[in-house]
Amino acid sequence: MERWFSRITMFWMLFLGEVQSQDWTKCSTGCTCDGNKMSVTCNGLKNVPNDIQKDAKKLDLKYNSLSKLSPTAFHGLNKLTILNLWGNKLQTLPAGIFKELKNLETLWVTDNKLQALPIGVFDxxxxxxxxxxxxxxxxxLPPRVFDSLTKLTYLSLGSNQLQSLxxxxxxxxxxxxxLHLLNNQLRSVPDKAFDKLSKLETIILADNDWDCESCDILYLSQWIRGNGEKIKTSNAGYTDPDGVTCQGTMESVNKITKENTFQAGCPTTTQQMATSPASTTTTETMTVREKQTKPRMKIFQEELFSKASIFFCQVIFTQHVSLVVIHILAEIPLLHIVCVVRKP
Structure with missing residues (x-):
């Protein structure tokens, strides 16, 4: 009897759970539902419906009129593996918006108006x-914004206004x-930016403001030379490391070396010491000091010599030294001025 009751209870639990999870006949307003594919597609919406099937695996919200999202818009949809927000008007993503989507594998937020990302939004x-x-x-981009995405294989940041990483x-x-970084405003990338990307096969770097007159470009130049087969022109996949060009010229970034960057204004260690603000200031200070010190020293010497010569002449006159001696001494320049003028 106990075994029979247990089986009946289990049957009802499974039945009720199945009914609840498979109730795809009632679809959210503005949406179509496919229970076989466990997918929901919505059109013409300004807000995300709050009655989307909880066991949905795919939610397609592309080309709606979503300008903002509630922080809890996707809470409870923990079965989602695909979320498509392409072609809306989103200016930001609320903090915690994705915190229950631990099974999500694909997230597209392409063609929106995102101006910033909150810290930890993808954690x-x-x-x-x-x-x-x-x-x-x-x-x-916020620091460490991708640190939790250790399974990420595809990342597109192209056609933004990124000025640095x-x-x-x-x-x-x-x-x-x-990795797509094309069509931004990047002037350089941080040192060792790509060194941990051991599985990288494709990277698009074209149409940026690469500054080839800066020392900061040297890492990127060297990296491209060593990974030329990974540099693509576009999604078409054509390999073209020479297509990554310096701002304002058609010179390829991978042609920039320490030597020709030096000619363009990148100093070596020795020259940095010689032309650094500190050394320039020191040199200028020494020059000013020399200009100030030499006249003062000269004046001091002249005054001292003049006083000594006056004293010497006075001694001569008081001792009635012959005029012949005075005239001989007067051949000495300062003595001539002092002694001849003072001659009795």
């Missing part, structure tokens, strides 16, 4: 493999195979 996406943030207005921003992305 819970530990299974994310594909992240696309291209075609936005990002000017910078944080130190070590890609260090944890050891599984990354594709």
């Amino acid at each position: 819970q996406l530990v299974n994310l493999a594909d992240l696309r943030l291209n075609i936005n207005q990002l000017k910078s 944080p130190e070590g921003v890609f260090d944890k992305l050891t599984q990354l195979k594709t």
